[in-house]
Amino acid sequence: MTTPTVDTLRASGATIHYEVRGSGPILLLIAGGTGGAASFADVVEDLATDHTVVTYDPRGIGRSPLDHADAEQHVAEHAEDAFRLLELLAPGEEARVFGSSSGAIAALHLATAHPERIARVVAHEPPVVEVLPDAADHRALVARVRETFRTEGLQPAMAVFAAGVSGDRADEQRPQPELPPRAAERVARSMADLPYFVGQIVPRFMSYVPDLPRLERLSERLVVAAGEDSHGELPYRAASVLAERTGAPLQLFPGGHIGLTTHPEEFGARLRGVLTTPAR
Template sequence: MTEPTLGRLRVDGATLHYEVRGRGPLLLLIPGGTGGAASFDGVADDLAADYTVASYDPRGLSRSPLDAPEAAQRVAQHADDGFRLLELLSPGKPALVAGCSSGAIVALHLLTSHPERIERVVAHEPPLVGVLPDAAEHHALLARVQDTLRRDGLMPAAAEFAAGLRRPGADPVDARAVTELPPQAAARAERTMADMSYFLGRIVPSFMAYVPDMDRLAALSDRLVLAGGADSRGELPYRPAAFLAERYGTELVHFPGGHTGLSTHPAEFGELLRKVLDT
């Protein structure tokens, strides 16, 4: 694996850790969950043959500390972090952006707020439950998860969250399979567990309740690739991508694996991502 160039960027209320590999047009990779920049390790080297590949730990996670640790988290502020990285690494030039899960939500807001800076966005399973016809049911899930987190602690809340994400009638799953990426090293595993309370308590309720500007997104849909996991049809994070693709009359691109296909099928995931970006 090629060692990336590491950097630190001061933004409003936080300091971002970012990593850069390769040469060529900028490709900003926005991680979801608690994965951080390391979640793209399995695809970044191959993509760096054609792109300047940049990823980062979102504010409040891992190596990107908040100035105020209890600060509320907003999609718009996370998207502004992405914009600041674009300005730093590709000033004045449109860039490519790909995001997974909560990172895909950030990517969608980045597209609608700074379309002049975005050439294409790939959004893999953004869990935008507010766009769904049965949104009230899923808002109730988010409230239950927060109640459980406050009353019973992290792991019961993670189990409640995992149960709400799986498709109806599916067998129960280990909550950790939903809320973290499989660690490649002990240090990464420790970071993931350390970040899970922050993710579940402050990222999940804010991000999953977010509703993008649907009309503005429709006007920019020619720059948007909506994606889902081939193995996650019917699961909650898959459904908003499918709903938006149908609404905008665009193709829903199926990536290998499920919601964490980036981690479970990195070679195939990276190959398809390259193909989609080159289209």
């Protein structure tokens, strides 16, 4: 296993932990949820054989502490952290960027804010619910999650969130995929960040309104991805509508919303293929 170069970047209101592996064109991986750089542990080695792969813990997650723990979060600020990493590690170079879930929302904003720096952006199931015709229902969901978290605590809020994200499939009795041992250990370690995720990331990121005209102009460099097992779920619906409204292709990836964790080998192979396919 390759030993990464590990360092920190001082950003506005936070210190960002990042890791660099490999050589070749720059590839920035932006994690969603609470996993941080560790989310990519099972795919990063293969990607680093022909890319300079940058992973990091988003601000407030893992080893990237906030200066003030209760600081309000904003998608633009998270995207600016990603941009500053590109400026530090590959100044002036066009980058390939992959983001999943909330990380995909940060990747979309990065692409619209700094299109000159993006060679390809792959957004895996960004929960951009504001593009949906029933967006008002999802605003109400976010409000319920916040209120439940405030009045009842973390686990009830997570239950409300999970039921809302499941969408049309909420009543299905679906077996949960068994995680590989290393992935299960990473998930357990990330539990400490769940209060921050539910209290700060969910409400801010799920209320984000993507700049559809700018994304449409970037459609030849944009790939919207969705899980093969996610049909009917909220992030899949949002990804599908985003692809339709921007003219970007919708690519199916192995597994569901956390296919990166449950199907890492197949997921990594699909990502490599999408990254190396010539732009339309």
